Amino acid sequence: xxxxxQLFQILDEQRGTNAKVIAMAEYxxxxxxxxxxxxxxxxxxxxxxxxxxPVQLRQWLADISDLPIWLIEESHEHVGDLAETIALVLDRKxxxxxxxxxxxxxxxxxxxxxxxEMDEEQRRERVVSAWQRLDAPSRFLYTxxxxxxLRVGVSQTLVERALAxxxxxxxxxxAHRLMGQWQADTAFYQGLFDERSGQEDASRPYxxxxxxxxENPPEQTLGAIDDWQLEWKWDGIxxxxxxxxxxxxxxxxxxxxxxxxxxxxxxxxxxxxxxTVLDGEILAWSDQVMPFSALQRRLGRKRVSQKxxxxxxxxxxxxxxxxxxxxxxxxxxxxxxxxxxxACLVNADPRLMPSxxxxxxxxxxxxxxxxxxxxxGVEGIMLKANRSTYATGRPRGAWWKWKxxxxxxxxxxxxxxxxxxxxxxxxxxYSFAVRDGDNLVPIAKAYSGLTDVEIRKLDHWxxxxxxxxxxxxxxxxxxxxxxxxxxxxxxxPRHKSGLALRFPRIARWRKDLGxxxxxxxxxxxxxxx
Amino acid sequence: xxxxxxxxxRKGLYCAAGDFHIDPWQPVPRALITHAHADHARSGHDQxxxxxxxxxxxxxxxxxxxxxxxxxxxxxxxxxxxxxxxHPAGHVLGSAQVRLEHEDEVWVASGDYKRDxxxxxxxxxxxxxxxxxxxxxxxxxxxxxxxxxDVARDIHQWWQKNxxxxxxxxxxxxxxxxxxxxxxxxxxxxPGPIYLHGAIAPLTDDYRAAGIExxxxxxxxxAPADEDFSSSLVIAPxxxxxxxxxxxxxxxxxxxxxxxxxxxxxxRRRGYDRGFVISDHVDWPDLLKTITExxxxxxxxxxGRADELVRYLIEQGLSARPLATxxxxxxxxxxxxx
Numbered sequence: 001x002x003x004x005x006q007l008f009q010i011l012d013e014q015r016g017t018n019a020k021v022i023a024m025a026e027y028x029x030x031x032x033x034x035x036x037x038x039x040x041x042x043x044x045x046x047x048x049x050x051x052x053x054p055v056q057l058r059q060w061l062a063d064i065s066d067l068p069i070w071l072i073e074e075s076h077e078h079v080g081d082l083a084e085t086i087a088l089v090l091d092r093k094x095x096x097x098x099x100x101x102x103x104x105x106x107x108x109x110x111x112x113x114x115x116x117e118m119d120e121e122q123r124r125e126r127v128v129s130a131w132q133r134l135d136a137p138s139r140f141l142y143t144x145x146x147x148x149x150l151r152v153g154v155s156q157t158l159v160e161r162a163l164a165x166x167x168x169x170x171x172x173x174x175a176h177r178l179m180g181q182w183q184a185d186t187a188f189y190q191g192l193f194d195e196r197s198g199q200e201d202a203s204r205p206y207x208x209x210x211x212x213x214x215e216n217p218p219e220q221t222l223g224a225i226d227d228w229q230l231e232w233k234w235d236g237i238x239x240x241x242x243x244x245x246x247x248x249x250x251x252x253x254x255x256x257x258x259x260x261x262x263x264x265x266x267x268x269x270x271x272x273x274x275x276t277v278l279d280g281e282i283l284a285w286s287d288q289v290m291p292f293s294a295l296q297r298r299l300g301r302k303r304v305s306q307k308x309x310x311x312x313x314x315x316x317x318x319x320x321x322x323x324x325x326x327x328x329x330x331x332x333x334x335x336x337x338x339x340x341x342x343a344c345l346v347n348a349d350p351r352l353m354p355s356x357x358x359x360x361x362x363x364x365x366x367x368x369x370x371x372x373x374x375x376x377g378v379e380g381i382m383l384k385a386n387r388s389t390y391a392t393g394r395p396r397g398a399w400w401k402w403k404x405x406x407x408x409x410x411x412x413x414x415x416x417x418x419x420x421x422x423x424x425x426x427x428x429x430y431s432f433a434v435r436d437g438d439n440l441v442p443i444a445k446a447y448s449g450l451t452d453v454e455i456r457k458l459d460h461w462x463x464x465x466x467x468x469x470x471x472x473x474x475x476x477x478x479x480x481x482x483x484x485x486x487x488x489x490x491x492x493p494r495h496k497s498g499l500a501l502r503f504p505r506i507a508r509w510r511k512d513l514g515x516x517x518x519x520x521x522x523x524x525x526x527x528x529x
Numbered sequence: 530x531x532x533x534x535x536x537x538x539r540k541g542l543y544c545a546a547g548d549f550h551i552d553p554w555q556p557v558p559r560a561l562i563t564h565a566h567a568d569h570a571r572s573g574h575d576q577x578x579x580x581x582x583x584x585x586x587x588x589x590x591x592x593x594x595x596x597x598x599x600x601x602x603x604x605x606x607x608x609x610x611x612x613x614x615x616h617p618a619g620h621v622l623g624s625a626q627v628r629l630e631h632e633d634e635v636w637v638a639s640g641d642y643k644r645d646x647x648x649x650x651x652x653x654x655x656x657x658x659x660x661x662x663x664x665x666x667x668x669x670x671x672x673x674x675x676x677x678x679d680v681a682r683d684i685h686q687w688w689q690k691n692x693x694x695x696x697x698x699x700x701x702x703x704x705x706x707x708x709x710x711x712x713x714x715x716x717x718x719x720p721g722p723i724y725l726h727g728a729i730a731p732l733t734d735d736y737r738a739a740g741i742e743x744x745x746x747x748x749x750x751x752a753p754a755d756e757d758f759s760s761s762l763v764i765a766p767x768x769x770x771x772x773x774x775x776x777x778x779x780x781x782x783x784x785x786x787x788x789x790x791x792x793x794x795x796x797r798r799r800g801y802d803r804g805f806v807i808s809d810h811v812d813w814p815d816l817l818k819t820i821t822e823x824x825x826x827x828x829x830x831x832x833g834r835a836d837e838l839v840r841y842l843i844e845q846g847l848s849a850r851p852l853a854t855x856x857x858x859x860x861x862x863x864x865x866x867x
Contacts, residue, residue: 012793013803067670068844074837075671080794088671088791093814468794 003031004039004104005137011152017438020154024162034105037189042150043159044178045515048108050148051115052123054082057143061086064128080468080475083143091136100134105184112145149477153438156516157393167193172207172392180204180255205240205251206277206322206330207392211382211399215526218383218402219363227386229334230358230366232378233401234317235292236283237299237512241265241316242323243272254514261298262314268349269316276344277323278316279390280355285315289377292508299511315351319382322390330390337390373404380404406485407527408507409434412518413480414442416462417473427462427474428455430506432484434497436521440478443497443524444486449506458509481513482506489527499524534611534629534636535662535829537853542638542662546631547608550574551638561613563640564624565590566705578606580615582651583623585735586705602651618642619653620809621706622736628656637823638662641832643808644815645677648713649706649741653819661825662852666810667788668834668841674788674812680805681714687784687803692720692760697778701801702786704729704766706809709736711764711786712743721760724749726774728766749777770801788812820847 010023024043028036058076062069067089079085111130115123127146131139144150160178164171174192180203182188222228239258242249248269250259259266262282272278284290284298294312298304321340322330329337338357345354358381360366366381373380380403388398411432419428429447433440450458458480465477485507492500499521510517535544541553541560549559556573563569563579565586570579572591579587581599588597600606602625605614610632615625620641627638637658644653684700691698702708708729715723723746725733730748737743749763758778767785769775785801788808796804811819820828820842827848830838835851842849 012797015802065670068841071670071837071841075669078669079671079792084793085671088673091673093673093676 001100001102001104001107001134001138001142003027004035005135005141007039008141008152009137011154015438017158020438021158021162021165024154024159025165028163028166032103032105033186033189035103037184037186038104038108040159040163040178040189040192041184042145043152043154044156047148047150048112048145050146051112052127052146054147056120056124057082057086057127057147060124060128061089064131065089077469083140083147086131086143087136087140090131090139100138107142108145108184112142115146151477155435155438158438163192169193169195175207175392176204179207180251181257202244203242203247203249205242205249205255206279206328206390208238208240208253208279209320209390209392209399210394211384211401212394212396213523213527214383214400214402217363218366218400222363222383222400225360225363225366229338229384229386230360231319231355231382231384232358232373232376233380233382233403234281234283234289234355235377235379236281236289236295236317239265239280239282239316240322241269241272241278241280243269243274243276243278245274252512253517254512261301261304263304264309264314264351265316268351271347271349271352273325273344275323275326276321278318278341278344278352279320279322280316280318280352283315283317284312286313291377313351315353317353317355318345319355320390332389333386334384334388334390335386370402370404406507407489408483408485409443409519409524409527410481410510410513410517411443411484412440412478412515413458413462413476413482414440414478415473415475416458419447426455427459430482432482432504433478433518434521434524435518436497440518441497441521443495443499443521444484444501444504446482446484446504446506449482449485450509454509478518479515481510481515481517483508483510489524491528497521497524499528534631534634534660535638542852544608544611544629547611547613547629549608549613551627552640559608561615561627562587563618563627563638564621566621566641569640578613578615580617580623580625582739583621583625585738586621586623586732589731589735602654616654616656617651619644619647619650622650622709622739622741624650626653626656628658634659636660636662637825639664639819641666641810642819643811644819645674647677647710647809649709649736649743655819655822657824659825660827660829661820661823662829662831663816663820663838664810664832665816665830665835665838666833667808667812668816668830668838670813672788672791672808672812673814674791674808675806677714677807680786680807681711682716684711684784684786684805685716685719687782688762689720691782695759695780697758697761697763697781698784699763699765699775699778699781700784700786700805701765701767701770703809705732707786707807708764709733709741709743710809711807712746713741715744715762719744719762721762722747724752724758724761724763726763726765726769728769729764 007027011020014020058072062072076082076085130142134142160171160174163174177192238253240251248266250262250265252258284295297312321337324340342354345352358369360369370381383400385398411434413430414433415431416427417429419426431442431445433442462476466474468475484504486501486504490500491498532545535542540555540557542551549561550557551561552563552569553560554571558575560574561578565583570587570590577595577597578600581601584599600615602615602617605612612630614628616628618624618626618640620643629636635658637656639662641664642653688698725746725748727750783801784803784805785799786805786807788810789795790804791806828842829852831852839849839851
């Protein structure tokens with residue numbers, strides 16, 4: 001715990017990403033594997049299920065500090081974070097806590113996870129005794145883990161870089177090994193450092209390759225059109241299907257298993273050759289693509305009824321092949337992977353559809369095709385270099401998305417404020433941010449675009465995920481991603497981001513995206529015309 | 530008791546029996562000044578009384594023409610029927626609590642104060658009284674100051690690390706009091722020279738003139754032409770952060786020394802590389818200890834968290850109420866940062 005607390009402190013204090021990577025790499029190299037596994041778990045943004053609520057924690061703090069509960073609540077409101085409030089209130093000058101030698105894994109597995117089986121009184125005893133044993137930084141971290149939300153201020157990419165540095169493995173290999181769902185244990189951690197590939201967990205998805213928005217007309221920047229594979233940009237849920245001998249796994253880009261919501265696609269994927277991994281887009285489809293709002297009915301449920309599947313049939317528009325006959329083919333050029341794709345879908349279930357190629361002999365012709373996007377129910381055109389490998393993340397140059405208007409950005413909700421009149425006491429005025437390195441920079445406010453049902457859901461979420469309050473304004477955990485649509489973008493020295501958006505509104509609540517999918521300030525600036 | 534010995538008026542805290550004000554914010558004939566921070570020592574009064582050790586600072590603040598009477602700590606003075614004396618408050622050089630005795634009643638107005646030892650000023654002395662007027666700047670139980678020596682060691686190590694990578698160390702803090710206290714607390718074995726911002730250098734000279742020993746410093750404006758500041762510690766007020774003045778330092782590492790840095794959100798919001806928790810105000814445990822030591826039956830609160838402190842003290846069986854003042858709204862006095 002001590003070591004992890006020290007690492008956390010460095011990450012919390014350092015602003016430069018290199019220093020953060022170095023600090024993490026040093027930690028990873030020198031830590032016990034079982035502790036390292038949990039460190040990776042938390043640093044990559046994973047969290048434990050919350051075991052104890054804030055009301056109980058505040059009451060226990062009031063009891064042992066001999067302070068009235070209202071003063072604890074005032075302090076909590078002032079500090080804005082309960083774990084920190086607890087760490088600070090129980091801090092004693094000079095009263096050095098005995099150094100706790102037990103590692104992070106022991107803390108998590110023996111002290112925290114076992115709370116599940118305890119009754120209230122036992123939990124209280126366990127937690128209070130830990131608070132009293134630990135020094136302030138460790139007490140803060142311990143309570144953070146307890147309440148389920150540790151925000152370290154490092155991105156997954158930085159963790160990957162640090163692990164790559166510590167293990168000598170390429171970052172792409174590390175990124176793959178961190179995908180999906182895994183147990184934080186010694187075997188997992190040692191597997192990260194393993195020389196051999198092919199030891200990967202069979203269910204694990206590959207990191208998604210993402211396209212950048214095309215900012216300039218393609219004839220000016222992309223060279224000959226023959227070098228590009230052209231496809232429609234479909235408006236659904238990006239997904240990866242992993243076909244193994246015994247099972248099929250369907251992963252969203254947020255690294256969640258979503259097979260339960262799409263049993264029809266799981267069934268269709270049984271028709272694929274064993275050890276195939278495909279990248280594609282889940283669409284609601286009856287004769288032709290249905291609007292995204294139809295697809296949304298399939299989301300967020302544990303069980304999908306036959307009736308719903310009949311009303312909203314799902315298909316996978318297949319974009320790419322990542323693994324073929326158990327071989328990772330991501331390094332093959334796009335044109336080769338396209339041949340694989342067509343071959344592997346020849347005898348496949350028709351619910352797996354190869355993404356159609358657009359035959360445009362000239363950029364002018366492509367531009368005309370693009371004009372049809374709205375009628376076709378697509379968002380525009382994808383341009384993929386014939387020579388491009390299937391890379392990790394969003395490097396520039398290989399894949400472009402050439403969307404139709406309006407401009408959009410995937411932004412994260414940062415602040416919320418109650419509305420007025422009909423929306424009084426509901427958090428309806430939102431501030432959104434884009435990423436800038438490790439920071440989030442507010443970029444726009446928006447008040448419209450959600451349905452009343454969504455507003456109520458979001459309001460409920462905001463109240464449960466408030467980080468800090470500034471008068472009526474709450475800052476929230478940066479987790480909810482929205483697609484923000486707007487008519488234009490201009491420079492503005494008055495705004496922190498240096499940008500002002502024209503008529504921003506929420507196009508969509510992107511529950512399928514996670515905080516790593518937030519667009520960057522650089523991407524926003526690139527939209528300046 | 531009919532009229533309280535001290536009551537808030539439009540012009541400031543007023544003692545009617547002795548016809549004088551304490552730290553008034555509008556011009557008055559007679560002003561007792563607890564210390565030289567701008568929100569307590571304002572210009573325009575006819576006559577001033579203040580602790581002798583702080584006269585240099587006060588003179589700089591108020592100008593040549595101000596009529597200022599210096600008092601030794603403990604020396605008594607009569608204002609009509611009221612006996613007045615000043616006692617160390619431990620806040621900054623020359624800071625004082627004002628003790629008032631009238632008939633059988635003793636009041637103490639403590640101004641700003643702290644209990645931690647500060648090598649640049651006389652330590653706080655608890656004074657027995659019936660009514661104690663206390664600041665409540667940091668009156669929440671999360672505010673507990675670490676040992677100053679440990680904080681000074683952290684600053685020193687941070688400076689050494691920056692110097693070893695050729696980065697200028699720029700430490701922001703309030704110009705009067707904090708800057709000099711930090712200078713005095715820094716361990717020996719310094720990795721480079723110490724430079725002071727123009728707002729801090731003259732005040733530091735005033736400290737030296739009052740006999741306070743401080744390590745050698747130079748104003749930034751008088752640095753040699755070839756100075757690259759790569760191993761230097763530069764001390765500057767927070768207002769200099771982000772200003773063009775900062776451009777002379779290459780890749781500066783920035784830190785802020787303040788009680789507000791106790792809160793992680795403040796550290797992160799302010800955008801400094803490091804926050805160091807060091808305050809010239811009293812923290813929660815010392816505040817409660819001080820109230821007990823004064824033996825006061827009535828506590829009046831000013832600054833910051835006055836209402837919360839009052840509620841807490843009443844629950845502890847004391848008589849308490851907040852006093853409306855205009856203190857704590859100046860940047861050089863640990864004003865609220867958000």
